Amino acid sequence: MKLLKTVQNIIEEYDLFRRGDAVIVGFSGGPDSLCLLHLLIRLKEEMDLTIRAVHLEHGFRGKASENDAAFAERFCRDHGIECAVYRENVRQQARDAGISEETAGRNARYRCFFTEKKAMEDRLKLKGKAEARVRVAVAHNRNDQAETILMRIMRGTGLEGLRGMEMLRQDGLIRPLLTTDRSEIEAYCEAHHLEPCLDLTNQEPDYTRNRIRLELIPYMREYFNENVEEALCRLGQIAAENHEIVRNEVNRIGTCVDDRVALRELPAGVRHGVIMAKLKELGLTSNLSAVHLEQIDELLRGNLASGAVGLPKGYGVSVSYDRVLWQTPASAGGSLSEDEPNAGWISVREADRAEIGSLQAIRELPPEVRCFDADAVREALGRTEGLVTEEDLTLRMRKPGDFIRPLGSNGRKKLQDWFVDKKIPRQRRDEIPLICIGNEVLWIMGYQISENYKVREQTKRLIFVEFHQ
Numbered sequence: 001m002k003l004l005k006t007v008q009n010i011i012e013e014y015d016l017f018r019r020g021d022a023v024i025v026g027f028s029g030g031p032d033s034l035c036l037l038h039l040l041i042r043l044k045e046e047m048d049l050t051i052r053a054v055h056l057e058h059g060f061r062g063k064a065s066e067n068d069a070a071f072a073e074r075f076c077r078d079h080g081i082e083c084a085v086y087r088e089n090v091r092q093q094a095r096d097a098g099i100s101e102e103t104a105g106r107n108a109r110y111r112c113f114f115t116e117k118k119a120m121e122d123r124l125k126l127k128g129k130a131e132a133r134v135r136v137a138v139a140h141n142r143n144d145q146a147e148t149i150l151m152r153i154m155r156g157t158g159l160e161g162l163r164g165m166e167m168l169r170q171d172g173l174i175r176p177l178l179t180t181d182r183s184e185i186e187a188y189c190e191a192h193h194l195e196p197c198l199d200l201t202n203q204e205p206d207y208t209r210n211r212i213r214l215e216l217i218p219y220m221r222e223y224f225n226e227n228v229e230e231a232l233c234r235l236g237q238i239a240a241e242n243h244e245i246v247r248n249e250v251n252r253i254g255t256c257v258d259d260r261v262a263l264r265e266l267p268a269g270v271r272h273g274v275i276m277a278k279l280k281e282l283g284l285t286s287n288l289s290a291v292h293l294e295q296i297d298e299l300l301r302g303n304l305a306s307g308a309v310g311l312p313k314g315y316g317v318s319v320s321y322d323r324v325l326w327q328t329p330a331s332a333g334g335s336l337s338e339d340e341p342n343a344g345w346i347s348v349r350e351a352d353r354a355e356i357g358s359l360q361a362i363r364e365l366p367p368e369v370r371c372f373d374a375d376a377v378r379e380a381l382g383r384t385e386g387l388v389t390e391e392d393l394t395l396r397m398r399k400p401g402d403f404i405r406p407l408g409s410n411g412r413k414k415l416q417d418w419f420v421d422k423k424i425p426r427q428r429r430d431e432i433p434l435i436c437i438g439n440e441v442l443w444i445m446g447y448q449i450s451e452n453y454k455v456r457e458q459t460k461r462l463i464f465v466e467f468h469q
Contacts, residue, residue, distance in 0.1 A: 003185075021047075022135070025053045025137045031196040037075075037076075054113055055069055055086070057087045060105075135172050138174075151212055259324065263324055279315060295309045313391060315328055346465055348389055348393065353462055395467075402441055404418060406448055415444075418444075422447065
């Protein structure tokens with residue numbers, strides 16, 4: 001009874017849903033989602049809820065996965081709840097997209113959830129219930145929140161990432177169990193004689209989140225802080241409160257920011273919030289890393305009258321005296337695009353070190369292929385996992401502000417100075433293709449790669465970049 005009351009209070013405090021609303025419930029059949037669905041069923045009549053469960057059979061575990069799907073259908077049928085079961089080959093989706101199976105699974109689940117949300121909204125409109133809201137409920141708990149925050153800390157997240165997961169997202173996704181400890185969920189299932197499905201892959205440290213849950217947090221709990229999960233969640237709450245202050249300031253300033261001096265003089269946190277809000281408004285919603293923000297800061301603070309920073313997917317920021325110009329792939333006219341007409345295109349492949357062997361084999365690669373340390377590239381992109389793809393790297397010609405750390409050197413050098421040192425003819429400099437992250441050059445094609453990303457003896461993962469004309 002205690003957990004039901006706790007969830008009722010959270011629903012009211014965060015306005016997760018109201019009487020007459022509909023709820024799409026992500027239902028794997030595991031302890032968390034089983035507990036959540038059972039709680040909502042108990043609230044169904046009192047709050048006049050329309051509930052529909054959604055189960056995704058990923059195709060990972062053969063007969064065990066099919067058994068889970070059958071359990072989900074049976075439980076919902078026994079409790080008078082509609083259940084939609086999707087079946088997808090997530091492993092193949094991961095290969096096709098060049099992403100981890102963990103990421104592909106999450107993408108597939110949320111795609112199913114929001115497909116059902118849209119269908120439910122359409123049905124409610126036809127029934128004359130357009131005022132009823134449709135929420136998507138998932139069963140993330142307090143332990144999941146701690147794991148998420150810790151994972152983001154290790155990736156080098158900012159204030160927004162430190163908030164962890166939100167109780168209520170703008171797209172209608174809700175997490176009613178977010179402040180509930182996993183032990184309370186297990187106790188609830190036992191008290192109500194619920195027998196959840198157990199996914200044994202959750203006990204295998206193959207995925208990043210599993211390793212954090214099974215190895216890192218227990219280690220931190222034993223040797224550093226027995227209440228580490230509580231501390232992480234408290235950090236997330238403090239970050240959320242401070243992020244709200246920054247967000248309010250960003251909203252006050254707005255995204256009509258073309259004054260270089262005014263933007264430069266904003267506090268760093270507010271400035272970065274304004275920059276990210278502006279780029280999101282233009283259409284760049286992902287792949288923007290801390291490295292890009294640092295390069296934009298350098299551009300704003302610099303003494304050059306003009307300059308530019310290339311960003312993922314053809315976006316960019318440039319300055320002209322005291323003006324700031326924000327560029328999209330269309331508005332840039334190809335000048336900041338990853339696929340400039342005269343630059344050609346690249347293909348990217350990631351592999352284990354064992355696939356290539358010795359450093360000598362890397363030195364013998366054909367001139368149109370170069371190999372880089374995958375973890376170093378991921379660090380520059382501001383993350384620790386996920387395959388590096390063509391979208392993460394920019395193929396273009398030189399721009400003001402470009403730099404490289406030449407192979408074997410101790411520090412970085414302006415690309416212009418490197419061209420001068422190498423006596424590259426002036427008319428040739430604008431014709432040499434570059435592979436970049438922002439303004440940092442990884443590969444001057446035909447000449448040089450960066451010391452920061454070269455393959456070393458201790459390198460575990462490799463990225464092969466092949467240039468095509």
